[in-house]
Amino acid sequence: MAIDTSPSPARSSAPPTADAGMTTRAKLTLLVLCAAQFIVALDFSILNVALPVLGDDLGMGQADLQWAVTAFALPSGGFLLLSGRLGDLHGRRRLFLAGLALFTVASVLATLAWNPAVFLAGRALQGLGAAAVVPAGMALLTTTFPEGPQRERALGISSTLLSLGFTVGMLLGGVMTDGLGWRSTMGLLSVAGVGVLLVAPGLLAESRNPDRPRLDLPGAATVTGGLLALIYALSTAAQRGFGGADVLVTLIAGPVLLVAFVLVESRAAEPLVSLPMLRRRTVAFGNLAGLVTFSMMSTVVFLLTLYLQEVLGLSAFRTGLIFGVEGVFAVAAGMTASRVIARFGTRTTLVGGLLVQAVFTALLLLVGGTSGAWLALVGTSLAVVGHLWAIVAYGVTATSGVPNSEQGLATGLVTSSQQIGLTVGIPLLSAVASARTAALSSDGAGFGAATLGGIKLGLGVDAAVVAAVAVLVAVGLRRTRPTNGG
Numbered sequence: 001m002a003i004d005t006s007p008s009p010a011r012s013s014a015p016p017t018a019d020a021g022m023t024t025r026a027k028l029t030l031l032v033l034c035a036a037q038f039i040v041a042l043d044f045s046i047l048n049v050a051l052p053v054l055g056d057d058l059g060m061g062q063a064d065l066q067w068a069v070t071a072f073a074l075p076s077g078g079f080l081l082l083s084g085r086l087g088d089l090h091g092r093r094r095l096f097l098a099g100l101a102l103f104t105v106a107s108v109l110a111t112l113a114w115n116p117a118v119f120l121a122g123r124a125l126q127g128l129g130a131a132a133v134v135p136a137g138m139a140l141l142t143t144t145f146p147e148g149p150q151r152e153r154a155l156g157i158s159s160t161l162l163s164l165g166f167t168v169g170m171l172l173g174g175v176m177t178d179g180l181g182w183r184s185t186m187g188l189l190s191v192a193g194v195g196v197l198l199v200a201p202g203l204l205a206e207s208r209n210p211d212r213p214r215l216d217l218p219g220a221a222t223v224t225g226g227l228l229a230l231i232y233a234l235s236t237a238a239q240r241g242f243g244g245a246d247v248l249v250t251l252i253a254g255p256v257l258l259v260a261f262v263l264v265e266s267r268a269a270e271p272l273v274s275l276p277m278l279r280r281r282t283v284a285f286g287n288l289a290g291l292v293t294f295s296m297m298s299t300v301v302f303l304l305t306l307y308l309q310e311v312l313g314l315s316a317f318r319t320g321l322i323f324g325v326e327g328v329f330a331v332a333a334g335m336t337a338s339r340v341i342a343r344f345g346t347r348t349t350l351v352g353g354l355l356v357q358a359v360f361t362a363l364l365l366l367v368g369g370t371s372g373a374w375l376a377l378v379g380t381s382l383a384v385v386g387h388l389w390a391i392v393a394y395g396v397t398a399t400s401g402v403p404n405s406e407q408g409l410a411t412g413l414v415t416s417s418q419q420i421g422l423t424v425g426i427p428l429l430s431a432v433a434s435a436r437t438a439a440l441s442s443d444g445a446g447f448g449a450a451t452l453g454g455i456k457l458g459l460g461v462d463a464a465v466v467a468a469v470a471v472l473v474a475v476g477l478r479r480t481r482p483t484n485g486g
Helices: 009-013 024-045 048-058 066-078 080-090 092-112 116-144 149-180 183-203 217-240 245-267 281-311 316-344 346-366 373-399 404-442 447-476
Strands: none
Touching: 024 066, 024 092, 024 116, 024 149, 024 183, 048 116, 066 080, 066 116, 066 217, 080 092, 080 116, 080 217, 080 404, 092 116, 092 183, 116 149, 149 183, 149 316, 217 245, 217 404, 281 316, 281 346, 281 373, 281 404, 281 447, 316 346, 316 373, 346 373, 346 447, 373 404, 404 447
């Protein structure tokens, strides 16, 4: 079967303008949907630099601080596919608004938390709300904007804000924690959620699958359980290693449940995930690219945070400024991504973006033990350009050719790739870097040298994985016969 991922002659001759034919209402709808995505992305990183202060205030020990992140990551990643399908069946607008309301109330609870249990409950409810907002919002976006320049433009803006939210969250987290305390970070999310809720109902139109098939409960149970187990295992292993009984049990249970999910879906009359959809090369390889580009770029940010603060001794504020520059490049790359796709085609943009990300991640291997802040700034800023091109191209690839009745499912897969990527990359490569650091320390290396050695190994593995997947995607999405006269 031929897969045409190149632009048509009409599209390539005239790249989309900033408006791309959008009405004023469509622009406002896009603004609301992107604002919600940005808020969720902020929540992934805004607490990172505030954890020590938070722990002291609430009486959480060092070993328990990981739960401030894991309590959010578990439901936000584990319930995405189920939420996407619920939106298809019962209304994406309804699910989006309910999820955003839950997220906002949970943010208030986390802001006011008087003990660790209340705070972690708030974080878990935030994650559950995010699991509804993200796939429902993406499905509303792809059903509002038709395939072609409008959707590419909309996905470019949405993806830019998603990536920008992750980096801006680190900057805001440092600034707000220093000036106003850690509670201000959760308070910001509360205020932002209320703002979106005030305008969203009047702009968003309801959208659902008109056939209203039954919900595949066995499929929902196995995929949700598998994702929860896998995310828990990887998140916990990053802090305590892979030797704990709970880590080993969930690390085994996760893949087993996901295999069971595939078997259930192959026999279900109305499956949660259509296996023929997963056999589409665009869906399969598009989501593989999304999973890898998100997981590996978030790991670069994490490893460089360690480098800048623990090796070079920079403050959290100065570290945040460096990633703020990266955010400027992210915006520029996201705004040009639709033009790059129109000029070179989706497949070329996706593969090229991955390769750019890999090359400039590899450049970071040149950082040193006493200097390298400028190299870190340049390397991450250029790597994020490729990262954003890859994000937009994979979103276009993985949702193209999918009927509107299954857009919630398709975008559920896309957002699962994003959220799971943001969740699993750091634990995996953090474990690699930590093992290398420990080995160097046992050989007599000083703290700085051992830490730098671990960071470099993590960056090297990161770059190699992205490059390998770029090649795999290039082969998997290759055209088997000329199309569009090409």
